[in-house]
Amino acid sequence: MSGVERRSDVSPLALSDFTVVTSLGRGQAATAAALHEGRSSLARCTFDAVPFATYVGEVAGLDDVPLAGELAGFDCRNHRLAALALRQDGFAESVAAARERYGADRIGVFLGTSTSGLLQTELAYRSRDAQTGQLPPAFDYAGTHNTYSLAAFVRATLRLAGPAFVVSTACAATAKVFGSAARMIAAGVCDAAVIGGADTLCATTLYGFHALGVVSDEPCRPFDAERRGISIGEAAGFVLLERPAARHGEDTLFLLGVGESADAYHMSSPHPEGVGARLAMERALDAAALRPADIDYINLHGTATSVGDAAEDRAVADVFGTATPCSSTKGFAGHTLGASGVVEAAFCALGILHGFMPGSPHTRSVDPGFRSRYVREGGRARIDRVISNSFGFGGANCSLVLGRVA
C-alpha cells in the first residue's frame, strides 16, 4: 500500500462471509458460474402485466416461499427474497457463529433498500374496501411497507439485537451501508455487522422508470453506442463484516475503503461531467490509502442510460486514465436498484476469489466517444483490488474498494 495517511479511524474490515441471489441464481457458486461464462439472465418482462416491452432480471420461485410462523407479519416479495439469500452459502450459520463469539447485542444490522415491501402496499391499494376505502385487514405496514421492515425482518431471522437501521438512498443504498457499518465498528458501537439488503420488482419502479423514459425495450447494453436504457432486476445480498482476526485465511477479502459524495445537480439525472462520481471514487481511494494504479478492475454503475454512462465514463477516465479495465455487470441480472451496491460487491468478490473479470453481455460496440477501457468480453484474470460504483437518485454516490490485503 502507498504511504498516504488515512483520514479516519476506519480500518480494513474482513468480509467474513457473503451471499447473493439474483436472477443469475442462488448463492455464490451459481452466480460465479454465470458471471464467468458471460451468461445473462435478463428475460422479457411478464411481471404484473406491464403494458410496455422491457426485460427484467426476475428471481424465480418467490411466489412459492411465503414467510410463516412468527415471521408471517413480514411476508412480502422483498423479505421473501431476503430470506432466500440468508439461506444460501451457509450465511445464516456464519452469523450464528459470530453471535456466539460476540453476543447478539454486539452485531449490527445495517441494510439498504429502495422500495422495501412496497409491492405489498400496491396490492393492498388494489384491494381497498369499495365502501370505506380502507386497506385489507391483513396488510402489515410495519412488517412490509416501512423502509425499516427489511432490517427488522433480518434481525428477527438471525436473532440479532445490536444497533440497526436501513439506509435508503435509492440505488446507492447497499453500497453506503458498508460505510455505516465500518464507522459503527470503528466507534465501538458493535463488533461485527450484517450488511447488504434487498430490492424487488414492483409496479412503482417499473412504471416510474418508464415514465422517466429510461427503461430499455431490449436487454440493457451498458456503455454501448446504441444503449437504450435500463433493465430492472431484483436481488438480495448480505455480507458479514468484522475486524480482521486470526481465523481469516488468505482467501479472506477486505473492505479497504468507502467514498461517499453528493452530486448537488439534479434529482434523477447525474452530473453530466461526473463530478459527484469522481469525488466518490477519489474519496474511496483516499480512505483505502491506495493510488488509482493499485486498482485492477472497476465495476461500473453503468445502467445503460445515455447520460449516466457518459458521465461515469468521464469520471472514470479522469480518475484512472484509460488503462484500468472496467465493466458494468447490469447486463447479467439487470439494475437491482437499492440492492445493486451489495450485489456488485459480491460480483467483485467472486471475481477476486475465482480469478475472473466479468464482462458485459449485450454490449456489442462500446460508445466510440468513451475513453475508459471497457471490458466487453470477460475472462480469466487475477484481480486483487477492485472499486465498485453505485450512484442513485438525489445524486447519492458511493464507491467501495474491496480486495486482498497486500
Add this chain to the structure above:
Amino acid sequence: MMRAYVEGVGLAGPGLDGWPASLPVLSGAAEHLPAPTRVTSTALLPPNERRRAVQTVRLALAVGAEAFAAAGRNAGETATVFTSSGGDGETIHEILTVLASSNRELSPTRFHNSVHNTPAGYWGIATESRAPSSSLCCHDDSFAAGLLEAMVQATTDRRAVTLIAYDVQYPAPLSAVRPIGAPFAVALVLAPAPTAATIAGIAMTLRPRSGAASTLDVPTLEALRRSTPAARSLPLLAALVRGSTTAVTLDYLAEMALALDVTPLAGVAAETGRSEPVAG
C-alpha cells in the same frame, strides 16, 4: 462514549415555530399552544422548485437552513444525515392510487419525489453540497438511529455533520394503519470539537435498555413526542435550553437506549478547561 457539540438548531412543529421562538416553550417559561406546523418557505430553492417541493422537502430544508444560519457554518461542506420514519406520505399515496387505477401513467417528478432520500437530494442541490449524505429509516426510532449515525460520524470521521429528522402524516387509507401526529422536523449541526458557535455538548453512550425513555412535563409536548417519531427528539431539545447538565434517555429499538448527557455552553467551556470556546 461519543461526544459532539451542538452549533445550531432548526425546529418546525405544532406551536414550535423555529428554534428561538421555541426556547421559552421548551424551558417551560411560555405555554405550548399546538397550532398547525408552519412550514416556512425556504429561500434555498428557486421559486419554481419551491412551489413544487413536497412537504418533507420543505420541512427538511427549512430546519436545515435555520440550523446552519445559527451555526454560521458552510452547508456546502458539511456532511448530512437525514432520517425519517416514512418519507413523503402524500407522494406515495398518489403513486399507489394511480397504480391501482386503470391508467397507470406515473408522473416522473412524483416518482423521483417518492425516494426516501428526496429531501437529501434537494438539500444537496440547494446548498451545492457534495459532502457525504445518508438517509435513514428506523420506523419509530428513526430519530435515535439518525442521532447514532451522526454522533458516530462526528467521532470517527472527526468532521461536522448535520442531522435532519422529519416526519409528516400519511393521507387515508395509509393513515389508518400508520397514524402519525403533527408534522415535525428538527436539525442539529454537530461538530467534533467546541467552536465559537457551540451552544451545548452531547456525550452519548449506546447501552442496553433499562428503565424508561425521558418524557416531557408539558402534556401537549409529551403527546407530540409519542405521536410523531421525529418528535422523540424533544427531550434532547428541552435539555439544550436548560441551565445545567441534563441526562436524557432515548429508546432505540426494543433492546437499547441512547444515554445522553447534555451540557449547555457554560459547562462546555469548563469541560474544555478554557474560559472561551476554542475554535475547531
